[in-house]
Amino acid sequence: MKRLLYNDLVEWKKTVVRKPLILRGARQVGKSWLLSEFGRHEFPAFHLFDFEKDSDRLLPLFEESLEPGKLLQGLALVQNRPIHQDDLIVFDEIQACPRALTSLKYFCEELPEQPVCAAGSLLGVAIAGGSFPVGKVTFLDLYPLDFEEFLMNSGQDLLFEAFVSSWNARKVSGIAHTGLWSLLKEFYIVGGMPEAVQTYFGHGDRKAEGFFAVRKLQSALIGSFLQDFTKHSGAVNAAHIAAVFENIPRQLSGYMDASVKRYRFKDVVPGRKGYGQLEGPIGWLEKAGLVHRVSVCERAEVPFNAFCKNNMFKLFVLDGGLLGCMLGLSPDSLMAQDYGLTKGFFAENHVAAEFVAAGESHLYSWSERNSEIEFLMDWGGEVVPVEVKSGLRTKAQSLRRFILKYNPRHVIKISAKPLEVSNETLINVPLYYAGRLARGGRDFLEGSGT
Secondary structure (H helix, E strand, O other), rough: OOOHHHHHHHHHHHOOOOEEEEEOOOOOOHHHHHHHHHHHHHHHOEEEOEEEOHHHHHHHHHHOOOHHHHHHHHHHHHHHOOOOOOEEEEEEEEEEHHHHHHHHHHHHHHHOOEEEEEEHHHHHHHHOOOOOOOOOEEEEOOOOOHHHHHHOOOHHHHHHHHHHHHHHHHHOOOOHHHHHHHHHHHHHHHOOOOOHHHHHHOOOOOOOHHHHHHHHHHHHHHHHHHHHHHHOOOOHHHHHHHHHHHHHHHHHHHHOOOOOOOOOOOOOOEOOOOOOHHHHHEEEHHHHOOOEEEEEEEOOOHHHHHEEEEEEEEEOOOOHHHHOOOOOOOOOHHHOOHHHHHHHHHHHHHHHHHHHHOOOOOEEEEEEEOOEEEEEEOOEEEEEEEEEOOOOOOOOHHHHHHHHHOOOOOOEEEEOOEEOOOOOOOOEEEEHHHHHHHHHHHHHOOOOOO
8 A cells, every 4th residue: 555654764765864763643554554555665674562462571671671672672683684784664553552652762762773664643642751852853644545645546647647646737537537526535434544555445446345344343433433432431431532523424414504613512412512521532532633622812923822722622533534434424325416405514624634635734614703714824934715615616705805815925725626726726636635635735736736
């Protein structure tokens, strides 16, 4: 499976002053697999140590010593295989061994020539005890596959070439747009969880069977998330976390004007009404990487966070496929784009996930009086409004009011319309290019692509 982050791992390997690397991400986004592929293809050998599967042997080793030389000797004995200086060491599920996290500091200081990577859940790494190696590690974050990665793994090489060349040319042909839009609808169903993607493409042209298999897998994955809540937070907290998580799709699907409103706290957990009482469960889900928060700005000025309140935000699910599964939306309705007036929230969730995967770690929207813009982007101090629509109708009063008040240099509409730069101010971007927009929007305006 091709992942864009693989290139970042290769760049890390080339770094002259190289620190140990921690690859973070939610459960089941492919962290272990990606590091194994990286080790298999880029190093003479790689050595994988799983702190959950082999805790009985590995944890005592790190209790005895954190000195890199002694650790390498012990690790070699554990697997009965020598470890050389140009081999890659991979610590998997590192959150299960806080002292292994601490050891990365000493690998950085005493044995920097030894390539060391670690994989861990966002939540586990965040709450792991021990002395965290602040400043001694490099972080990379892995998310579910975005649409570009989904396309890369679809086997449609010519369509992928058209995807790249059309972006660079700032114009997409009708036939390419039709193909990309059709695949985007499949992506809405399958989402980007690696096992779901692999399962779907493994069915070839038997799309209906593939969708059915994917939905079963997604249901099981959601069930495993709910089990994790209890495992990491206790029964009472787990119930509240589960209530918040399961309530997000219901809130999103309740917006009848195709625009997602701020998160509503009432009736999510019985007896709890305000942000202060739900801050813990919401923060837990954020740390676990299962939800994306979009802060609501009351003014469209930088820095955005100066005009946001802690209790004003939107919440989205990390993956569109999981969102559809949680709502019980049938693949047929998603392919037909026939699921009522509420389908706008699905497009907005898609854009949020694409932006995050592209590196936009903090998302913002705008709301003043009765006007709302789905996202704000900061391009070097320039505020760029991003309006999101699920279909071809893109006229909106809110955007006109925003333009009248703030007179932005650039305005972006993300919708079902083909790529179009009608002038240097207004850019129509198809929903399937949301990730490209986040990664290289400024370069795009200069005509250089990305």
